[in-house]
Amino acid sequence: MLVEITAEGFGVELDIAYATTNNFTGAPVYRRHAAFLLPEAAENLRKACGMARALGLHFRIFDAYRPSEAQWLLWDHTPDPEFLADPHRGSPHSMGAAVDLTLVDSATGQDLDMGTAFDAFTPLSHHAVTDGISAEAQRNRLLLLGIMTAAGFDFYSSEWWHYQLFNARARYPVLTDAASGARMMEP
Numbered sequence: 001m002l003v004e005i006t007a008e009g010f011g012v013e014l015d016i017a018y019a020t021t022n023n024f025t026g027a028p029v030y031r032r033h034a035a036f037l038l039p040e041a042a043e044n045l046r047k048a049c050g051m052a053r054a055l056g057l058h059f060r061i062f063d064a065y066r067p068s069e070a071q072w073l074l075w076d077h078t079p080d081p082e083f084l085a086d087p088h089r090g091s092p093h094s095m096g097a098a099v100d101l102t103l104v105d106s107a108t109g110q111d112l113d114m115g116t117a118f119d120a121f122t123p124l125s126h127h128a129v130t131d132g133i134s135a136e137a138q139r140n141r142l143l144l145l146g147i148m149t150a151a152g153f154d155f156y157s158s159e160w161w162h163y164q165l166f167n168a169r170a171r172y173p174v175l176t177d178a179a180s181g182a183r184m185m186e187p
Helices: 039-054 068-077 135-150
Strands: 057-063 098-105 162-164
């Protein structure tokens, strides 16, 4: 059901934040450093990768499919509905329909400046913010937005890094770790 997003298969870097301590909880949430998406989302990502590659860029992926158990752990740690989906409602991540990412300059290996870090729970992370981030970061966010929307993704206005399939909540079920087959939470 879910497609594994690999560095080799998609030409991306995997930096799965919730498989490390480098996330807002300070502890690993996943036991596997892997990314999965629904087939439709994987195909859209493949299109986006081609557009980025034509510009000398590639993606660094921070998160994709997130088991519902992980969504509950994140929510229990920081129940902030502006930056985390309430697990009672369901997250597009928990459906395999969302990806968190940034653009990387393929020649230098450096992330493009987006004005904030991934998972910076601040109004400066909003797509439309113009005060408080540089013009370069604004351009880079618009470049990311253009590539991802041209590839068929919707965006979430509070997070420059988050993209998802349109109408995911109406189209897909929330998946548990066991039901997904991805086994992100177990070794």
